[in-house]
């Protein structure tokens with residue numbers, strides 16, 4: 001088996017604003033594991049919030065990754081690979097996807113069948129309205145026409161109410177709010193009261209990840225479910241934060257692999273936390289990998305690929321606001337003709 005990698009710059013339909021950043025494009029790295037005619041592919045979408053970067057990933061890959069040629073089980077190959085990835089979670093995610101894509105293709109199964117995961121659920125996914133110009137909101141709500149739930153980025157306190165009021169001029173769909181650590185305690189308490197009348201399904205990460213005591217106060221104060229995101233990176237976080245949240249958002253780019261995501265789901269269920277599957281701005285490679293886990297979780301928030309103008313792949317797709325995983329083997333991906341430069 002040989003390792004290859006390629007960089008791809010994704011351009012966004014609208015600039016992507018969070019409480020802490022604003023971007024028009026991101027670089028992504030595809031990792032390929034190839035033997036004979038079978039290629040497994042994975043994607044790394046590193047985030048500066050977690051001190052990861054494309055530069056760091058390229059350096060590790062340029063130094064070379066060794067693959068054992070004799071092991072046949074994915075567990076053994078993963079054990080060999082993981083220590084070479086320097087704890088860069090997005091890079092681990094990419095290799096775990098590529099490995100499972102490859103192994104499942106060899107066995108002529110989807111990854112979810114290969115891992116014996118549940119699949120028989122209908123998954124409504126949300127569509128993200130990031131922070132941007134208020135004047136663009138009408139158009140963004142129109143883009144989200146096919147979706148039953150909106151995910152709205154807040155956390156810039158002066159604008160939050162205007163954003164919600166503007167959205168409510170055009171739709172009464174359920175809203176998931178994501179504050180991306182943008183509020184202080186008094187602001188969070190005040191805005192939760194105000195949000196109560198706006199059909200809000202949940203609030204994600206209201207406060208900075210070191211403000212667990214504040215989060216506990218907010219959870220006790222409001223009936224709206226509070227979900228962890230920046231506070232729920234890996235399974236080791238769950239025991240520390242379970243009393244502060246009603247649910248957690250699991251992302252492959254934070255936790256590092258499909259295997260670790262499964263650990264997190266199992267542990268969250270033991271703590272009676274609801275589980276949402278989320279994503280960064282990712283192309284269909286990483287989205288289709290996360291989608292393989294959809295049958296195991298409560299909520300789906302996998303729309304990163306829909307916000308991109310130049311997604312090179314077709315994989316998991318959305319029909320009438322519901323996520324549908326491909327029945328093709330592995331992650332079920334097809335490269336679009338115009339991106340032939342990304343073939344290895």
Ligand SMILES: [Mg+2]
Pocket residue numbers: 178180204205229230249
């Ligand atoms: Mg979030």
